[in-house]
Amino acid sequence: SQKIEQNSEALNIQEGKTATLTCNYTNYSPAYLQWYRQDPGRGPVFLLLIRENEKEKRKERLKVTFDTTLKQSLFHITASQPADSATYLCALGTGGFKTIFGAGTRLFVKA
Amino acid sequence: NAGVTQTPKFQVLKTGQSMTLQCAQDMNHEYMSWYRQDPGMGLRLIHYSVGAGITDQGEVPNGYNVSRSTTEDFPLRLLSAAPSQTSVYFCASSGPGQGGPDTQYFGPGTRLTVL
Numbered sequence: 001s002q003k004i005e006q007n008s009e010a011l012n013i014q015e016g017k018t019a020t021l022t023c024n025y026t027n028y029s030p031a032y033l034q035w036y037r038q039d040p041g042r043g044p045v046f047l048l049l050i051r052e053n054e055k056e057k058r059k060e061r062l063k064v065t066f067d068t069t070l071k072q073s074l075f076h077i078t079a080s081q082p083a084d085s086a087t088y089l090c091a092l093g094t095g096g097f098k099t100i101f102g103a104g105t106r107l108f109v110k111a
Numbered sequence: 112n113a114g115v116t117q118t119p120k121f122q123v124l125k126t127g128q129s130m131t132l133q134c135a136q137d138m139n140h141e142y143m144s145w146y147r148q149d150p151g152m153g154l155r156l157i158h159y160s161v162g163a164g165i166t167d168q169g170e171v172p173n174g175y176n177v178s179r180s181t182t183e184d185f186p187l188r189l190l191s192a193a194p195s196q197t198s199v200y201f202c203a204s205s206g207p208g209q210g211g212p213d214t215q216y217f218g219p220g221t222r223l224t225v226l
Contacts, residue, residue, distance in 0.1 A: 043201050043217030093213050101153035
C-alpha cells in the first residue's frame with residue numbers, strides 16, 4: 001500500500017545546531033515533494049518544493065534533498081533558532097492536483 | 112489579499128446536526144480543496160475542485176458534500192454530523208507560487224467537535 005512516513009517522535013535540538021527531518025515514502029512515484037511548516041492552531045505554510053529530477057534545493061537556512069532511489073527526502077534547518085520550533089510536514093505531489101501529506105514531525109529548538 | 116479565509120473558527124455540533132463550513136479565497140485560484148487533520152495522521156483530502164462547477168472526491172469523502180458555484184467560494188457541508196467527524200478542517204487553494212503551480216495556501220482551520 002502507499003505510505004508516507006515521517007518521524008512521529010519529536011526532534012529536540014539545541015539552538016545553533018542543524019535539524020534534520022526525514023520523509024520516506026513507498027509505492028509512489030512523485031512528480032515533486034513539498035515541505036510545509038505548521039504552527040499550533042494554524043494552517044500549514046509552504047516552505048520548499050523539490051522536483052523529481054532535482055537532487056537538492058536551498059532557501060536561506062533551509063535545504064531539501066530528494067533521493068528517488070531511496071524514496072526519501074531530507075529537510076535540514078541550519079543554525080536553528082527557537083523560532084524554528086514547529087511541526088514540519090512533507091507532501092508528495094503525484095500529479096493531477098492531488099497532494100498526499102505525511103503526519104509531520106515536531107521540532108523543538110532549545111535556547 | 113486576505114488569502115484563504117475560513118469560518119467559523121470553532122464549532123460544536125450534536126450528532127445528527129448538519130452544518131456548512133465556509134471557505135473563500137481572493138487569489139483567483141482554480142484549484143481548491145478540503146482536508147481534515149486528526150492527531151497522528153496526515154492531512155487527508157476530503158473533496159477538491161479544479162474550477163467552478165467541477166468537484167471530485169478525495170480520500171475520505173463520506174459524510175461530506177461540496178459545491179463550487181464561484182471561483183472564490185468552496186463550502187463544505189456535513190450532512191448528518193457524527194462523532195467520527197470531530198477534527199480540524201482546513202481549506203486550501205492552489206496556484207502559482209514558489210512551489211510551482213501546485214503551491215497550496217491554507218486557511219486557518221475550523222475546529223469541529225461533534226458530541
